[in-house]
Amino acid sequence: MWKFSLRRILIMIPQLFFLSLLIFVLAKMMPGDALSGQIDPNIDPARIEELRIQMGWYDPWHQQYAAWVGNLLQGDLGDSFRFKMPVTELIGQRIANSFWLSVATLIFTYLIAIPLGITSGRFNDTWKDQLITGYSYLGFATPLFIFALVMLWLFGFQLQWFPSSGSIEPGLEPGTFEYFMSKFYHLLLPALSMALITTFSTIQYLRNDIVDTKQKEFILTARAKGASESRVYNKHILRNSLLPIAAFLGFEITGLIGGSIFIETIFSYPGMGQLLIESISLRDYSVVTATTLLFGMASILGALLSDIILSIIDPRIRIK
Numbered sequence: 001m002w003k004f005s006l007r008r009i010l011i012m013i014p015q016l017f018f019l020s021l022l023i024f025v026l027a028k029m030m031p032g033d034a035l036s037g038q039i040d041p042n043i044d045p046a047r048i049e050e051l052r053i054q055m056g057w058y059d060p061w062h063q064q065y066a067a068w069v070g071n072l073l074q075g076d077l078g079d080s081f082r083f084k085m086p087v088t089e090l091i092g093q094r095i096a097n098s099f100w101l102s103v104a105t106l107i108f109t110y111l112i113a114i115p116l117g118i119t120s121g122r123f124n125d126t127w128k129d130q131l132i133t134g135y136s137y138l139g140f141a142t143p144l145f146i147f148a149l150v151m152l153w154l155f156g157f158q159l160q161w162f163p164s165s166g167s168i169e170p171g172l173e174p175g176t177f178e179y180f181m182s183k184f185y186h187l188l189l190p191a192l193s194m195a196l197i198t199t200f201s202t203i204q205y206l207r208n209d210i211v212d213t214k215q216k217e218f219i220l221t222a223r224a225k226g227a228s229e230s231r232v233y234n235k236h237i238l239r240n241s242l243l244p245i246a247a248f249l250g251f252e253i254t255g256l257i258g259g260s261i262f263i264e265t266i267f268s269y270p271g272m273g274q275l276l277i278e279s280i281s282l283r284d285y286s287v288v289t290a291t292t293l294l295f296g297m298a299s300i301l302g303a304l305l306s307d308i309i310l311s312i313i314d315p316r317i318r319i320k
Helices: 002-029 045-054 061-073 087-122 127-141 144-158 177-198 200-214 217-224 229-247 249-266 272-282 285-313
Strands: none
Touching (some): 002 061, 087 200, 087 229, 087 272, 177 200, 217 229, 249 285, 272 285
């Protein structure tokens, strides 16, 4: 087991290198820079060129990349040109919100998907299965941002059951119970919106696995020996079908990264996704490269986590 994990971790090193190189090159290929379009037009253009030279923006790209990676390895992500603060501090203010939003979304996803997947698989080809499958197809066909806008309009503005923006009610003291409840209340609607529309893959995977497991010989043998239907499902079918769902955890994390960008922007939720969109529009490329790199690293770590969990569940896939 440890050999497999070590080999997968070593594979991550070239992946991270090529990821950082790709992000840096793509950022440099984007039009304009932090001094373009959003500064005082009365400033002398010659002074703007001097600033670009001082910041090294005209240096060869490989020199800029080497300097960027060198600072990265020292924990220095640079300074935000627009927010006037170190990128590490800026990300530190936002990353906790994104983390708790992702945790809440994962919890809601499994709370919704597992019961529906079990019901659909156990009662396949019945009206229950058809309803749940219809819900899955609807989730597959509906764009996340459209669904999120409808949820915001209905529950945020029309019914006013949830806050429509922000992550905390102003004026609350950190560490208090009211502060905690306000944080939880503000992330409920974004988390539920993302969970409701992203459960279809888990539901369908669990449903199909249960239907397939029901036809296997050891299940037919258990029924032939007189085992009750509840015992067959709880001890044999569910135990074998639920374990692979754990391996989906890493891929769920990867899916949350893309979804959080839309969700945080639509709900004005101050997290990493909203920060990325703001930085792109402001041409604050030091923040863009740092946040994109963190998202990419999270995706790679999610894939690693899935592989390790799957190797524990099914030792046959381990690399010898």
